[in-house]
Amino acid sequence: MRLAFMGSPDFAVPALRALHGAGHHIVAVYTQPPRPSGRGQKETPCAVHRAALELGLPVRNPARLRRDEAEQAAFAALGLDAAVVAAYGLILPPAMLRAPRRGCLNIHASLLPRWRGAAPIQAAILAGDAETGVTIMQMEEGLDTGPMLLAGRVPIGPRDGTPAIHDALAAQGATLILRALAENPVPQPQPEEGVTYAPKLTKEDGRLHWTDSAAALDRRVRALNPWPGTFFTHDGETIRVLQAVPEPLPASAAPASAAPASAAPGAVLDDAPRIACGEGVLRLQRLQRAGRGAMDAAAFLRGYALPPGMVLG
Missing domain, CATH: 3.10.25.10 (Formyl transferase, C-terminal domain)
Known part of the structure; x- marks a missing residue:
C-alpha cells in the first residue's frame, strides 16, 4: 500500500518500523523539524526522523501545514492510499485529511472517547484508571473525534509508570495499524458519553x-x-x-x-x-x-x- 507516515516521538517508531517491515511503500515520512537540544543546543532530529533515515525513507519536516498551500499540494501529489499519523505534533488541514484514498488513520494512545488530547497516557495514570489502550481512528477535523476502526487494551498495574505503559501502547499500536490497513474495518462512531480530555502538560x-x-x-x-x-x-x-x-x-x-x-x-x-x-x-x-x-x-x-x-x- 502507498503510504505517508506522520509522527515524531519514540511512541511512533514501532509503527513506522512495522509498516516498513510489512512491505508497505512509504513514500514520505513527515516529522517535526529538528530542534536545538543538549548543552550545545545542536539541531537534533526527532526519533521518527532518525528511524526513517536508518530505513532509507525520505523525510519531510515542514514547520507548518495549515496555511502552507504548497505543502498541502505536495502531499496531495503523493497519490497516497492512506496516511498513518502517530503523535505527529501538527494539525492536518482538511485538504490533507481528504487527500489519501482511505484518508488519514491515527494511532491514539487511549480508549477513545476517554482521554482525547495531548497527554492520554499520563492522564490515565493520574486518574487511577485500571486500564488504557490504543484506538485506531479515522481522522476528521475535530480533536480525536473521528470514527474508530480498531482498539486494544492494556492494563495499568499498581506500580506502572508512563515509560512502561508508553512502550506497551507503542507496540500495540504497531500491531493494530497493520490490521487496520489489511482488514479495512467498518468505522464506528465514538460514543457520546464518557468523553474526557488530556490537556498538554506543563x-x-x-x-x-x-x-x-x-x-x-x-x-x-x-x-x-x-x-x-x-x-x-x-x-x-x-x-x-x-x-x-x-x-x-x-x-x-x-x-x-x-x-x-x-x-x-x-x-x-x-x-x-x-x-x-x-x-x-x-x-x-x-x-x-x-x-x-x-x-x-x-x-x-x-x-x-x-x-x-x-x-x-
Missing part, C-alpha cells in the same frame, strides 16, 4: 502538593516521570522526586486533621524519608537536586538534610 503540573493524598501523589510521580517530572521546593531549591511509594500514616502519628506539627501535610516524619500527606504518607525513594545525578533516598540524605519535624512547602 512543568508546573509536576509540583507535588502535600495536601493531596499519598495515593494521588504516587500516581503523579508515576505519570509525570520522566517528563515534565515531579518536584517540591525547599529553601528555594527544586528537588525532583523520581520514585516514591504511598503508605498508611504510621500509628505513632496522628491524622493530619488533628494538626500536630509532626503530621501536618508536608511534615517529614522520619529519615526514610516519609512525608505526611493530606491522607496517608509518601515515602520518597529516589531524588535529584538541580545539576546533580539521581540518588536513592539514603544517599541523597547523606548530602541534603530533611530532618524529622521539618514541614516542606
Whole structure:
C-alpha cells in the first residue's frame, strides 16, 4: 500500500518500523523539524526522523501545514492510499485529511472517547484508571473525534509508570495499524458519553502538593516521570522526586486533621524519608537536586538534610 507516515516521538517508531517491515511503500515520512537540544543546543532530529533515515525513507519536516498551500499540494501529489499519523505534533488541514484514498488513520494512545488530547497516557495514570489502550481512528477535523476502526487494551498495574505503559501502547499500536490497513474495518462512531480530555502538560503540573493524598501523589510521580517530572521546593531549591511509594500514616502519628506539627501535610516524619500527606504518607525513594545525578533516598540524605519535624512547602 502507498503510504505517508506522520509522527515524531519514540511512541511512533514501532509503527513506522512495522509498516516498513510489512512491505508497505512509504513514500514520505513527515516529522517535526529538528530542534536545538543538549548543552550545545545542536539541531537534533526527532526519533521518527532518525528511524526513517536508518530505513532509507525520505523525510519531510515542514514547520507548518495549515496555511502552507504548497505543502498541502505536495502531499496531495503523493497519490497516497492512506496516511498513518502517530503523535505527529501538527494539525492536518482538511485538504490533507481528504487527500489519501482511505484518508488519514491515527494511532491514539487511549480508549477513545476517554482521554482525547495531548497527554492520554499520563492522564490515565493520574486518574487511577485500571486500564488504557490504543484506538485506531479515522481522522476528521475535530480533536480525536473521528470514527474508530480498531482498539486494544492494556492494563495499568499498581506500580506502572508512563515509560512502561508508553512502550506497551507503542507496540500495540504497531500491531493494530497493520490490521487496520489489511482488514479495512467498518468505522464506528465514538460514543457520546464518557468523553474526557488530556490537556498538554506543563512543568508546573509536576509540583507535588502535600495536601493531596499519598495515593494521588504516587500516581503523579508515576505519570509525570520522566517528563515534565515531579518536584517540591525547599529553601528555594527544586528537588525532583523520581520514585516514591504511598503508605498508611504510621500509628505513632496522628491524622493530619488533628494538626500536630509532626503530621501536618508536608511534615517529614522520619529519615526514610516519609512525608505526611493530606491522607496517608509518601515515602520518597529516589531524588535529584538541580545539576546533580539521581540518588536513592539514603544517599541523597547523606548530602541534603530533611530532618524529622521539618514541614516542606
